[in-house]
Amino acid sequence: MREANGDVIVVGAGLIGLSIAFELAERGASVRVYDRGEPARAASWAGAGMLAPYTERITNEALLALCASSLQQYPHFVERIREASGIDPHLxxxxxxxxxxxxxxxxxxxxxxxxxxxxxxxxxxxxxxxxxxxxxxxxxxxxxxxxxxxxxYVDNRRLGRALVAACEARKVRIEQSFSIEVECDARRVLGIRTDRGFNGARAVVNACGAWAAELRGVPPSCVPPIExxxxxxxxxxxxxxxxxxxxxxxxxxxxxxxxxxxxxxxxxxxxxxxxxxxxxxxxxxxxxxxxxxxxxxxxxxxxxxxxxxxxTPDGLPFLGPAPLDGFFLATGHYRNGILLAPATARSIADAIENGESAALAPFGIARLALREPQDDTERRVEERITRS
Ligand SMILES: Cc1cc2nc3c(=O)[nH]c(=O)nc-3n(C[C@H](O)[C@H](O)[C@H](O)COP(=O)(O)OP(=O)(O)OC[C@H]3O[C@@H](n4cnc5c(N)ncnc54)[C@H](O)[C@@H]3O)c2cc1C
CATH class of the missing domain: 3.30.9.10 (D-Amino Acid Oxidase, subunit A, domain 2)
Incomplete structure (x- = not known):
């Protein structure tokens, strides 16, 4: 993978952000992860770790296919993390x-x-x-x-600890910062600004989980309506x-x-x-x-x-490039973020490497432009985003 100024920055150190960072680092990228809290502590710590796409009765075909593929990837994913970290996530x-x-x-x-x-x-x-x-x-x-x-199922708390250790073993820097703002020009992302200054990157990933709509600095078209x-x-x-x-x-x-x-x-x-x-x-x-x-x-x-x-308003995650060069979304996994960590990591890394990923086409933020808000919850989220 090409090295550039700061290479890739992932904002959010839940299982999603850490899995992406680990995948990218294993492919040779230089990666930094920023979180305002403790890594692997939020929803990724609170979840039950069920890996059960069929029990969940997912009705959307594209999501079901992604979940099924992620389930298949799990043994190899966990094995790589166990090898890098020395921690067994109990899959x-x-x-x-x-x-x-x-x-x-x-x-x-x-x-x-x-x-x-x-x-x-x-x-x-x-x-x-x-x-x-x-x-x-x-x-x-x-x-x-x-x-x-x-x-x-997997023990998601052990998986979180293992991923932090695996990322560190692959030279991913995990940093804490209470104030993070994305910087971009009219066309592309430039990096992020934290309380310690500016950090350039050729790609920035929003992996902020339930708080993803609050990440500051990007145009409204790049803000996912997460509730x-x-x-x-x-x-x-x-x-x-x-x-x-x-x-x-x-x-x-x-x-x-x-x-x-x-x-x-x-x-x-x-x-x-x-x-x-x-x-x-x-x-x-x-x-x-x-x-x-x-x-x-x-x-x-x-x-x-x-x-x-x-x-998310339609129950599908937001995954892949946003309409700002170099800015990617990896959020909105709702009840299946632990299950979807391997598939998300692989396809977001593909998208960053190649500029796109066919597997992610149904999960792009552009789909929002095609539909009207369905209910009060959606209208509330969209109003909140328009105001912020
Ligand atoms: C009770 C419960 C049970 C669940 N059970 C399952 C299950 O059995 N199976 C399953 O697959 N999924 C389950 N889930 C869902 C799963 O936990 C989530 O989908 C998944 O953890 C989301 O991961 P994430 O990394 O996107 O978010 P999180 O783990 O929430 O991480 C987001 C991170 O971003 C950071 N952050 C947010 N905003 C900013 C900012 N502006 N700047 C810097 N950092 C920021 C936060 O501090 C946090 O560390 C469950 C969830 C819950 C709550």
Missing amino acids: RLDGVFYAAFENEGLSTLQRHADQLRGRGIRCTMLDRASALAAEPWLGAALVGGLFKNEEG PVKGQMIALNVPAGFVRRATWVPGAYLVPRDDGRLLVGATVESAGFEQRVTAEGIHELLHAALAAAPSLATFTMTETWAGLRPG
Whole structure:
């Protein structure tokens, strides 16, 4: 890759920004990452780490294809990061179980299974006895479920730590700065200005997650209409192996970790940028988890937290070149940013290297010009951006 003044700057050190930086550095670019907070701490730390495009029931074909490709890339992606960092991110692709507690729910899962098989996705319907044999902690009201063989999860907090170390091992500089403004002329990006002065770059990437609409210094046509979508989660302390695989139940999902934590998530709330953990949020999660598995009631609740997903008006991320030479967007991954990290890193690096990436065409910001705002949320976001 060509070296130039400062080469590439990534703003935002979440899993998305760090994955892009790592990919570019492995291809030989000189990369700096700037964040106003602690790296790998925001949504990337708060998430559950589910790698489950089929369980998420993504309906947009282009997004589903990107998610499926990212899932395929995960083992190699994690292996490269483990090798560079010495930290194992605990990737587990041993399937995700979707439990049903009513016959109607089971019929819906059966239809979903038929669709998945039509696409060549491996999955198995389990009756009550086989489902309880697979996950004995589920409650007696279980009627069966759908097991999707290829999905799984990663420990996103370990992945974040590993990526920081992997980036440093590949000579990526990760810097903290509270004030960051992009500088550009009428045609192209020039670099960024921080509280310590100007830093030139031939390419700047906005990977600011839920705050991506607030990055200053670029023309309005380059500002993605991102809306934060709050998610609360809890962790229970359960004996290792108690829950064997990531499991969806009505109203919640449960994801085991190797250290004995069982994550239960997640609420979906429109609450602006506030990240309080609330009694109502915890109640919602515990109610869903205990209705599905009363056996969880005696375990200790060890942690509660909240994070902000980067939501977009049409549910698709903003990925690729913006209408300002050298300026790229990598944000708006909403519920699937951990899953989409490998595919995002690869295609954004391709776009920076070659000026474009065919895989990213459906995710360009230009698509906004083609549609009218759909609802009040979209109008609010667009007004906020026009004002800023
Ligand atoms: C509760 C919850 C559960 C989730 N579960 C899953 C899941 O199971 N699977 C999955 O794939 N995804 C999941 N997600 C979504 C996923 O976490 C996000 O899509 C992903 O982490 C977004 O990554 P990011 O790097 O874009 O953003 P973030 O991780 O939020 O990072 C953005 C970074 O940009 C920095 N920043 C922002 N503005 C500026 C600025 N102006 N200057 C400098 N730095 C700035 C921030 O400090 C932050 O470090 C979940 C999210 C939540 C909240």
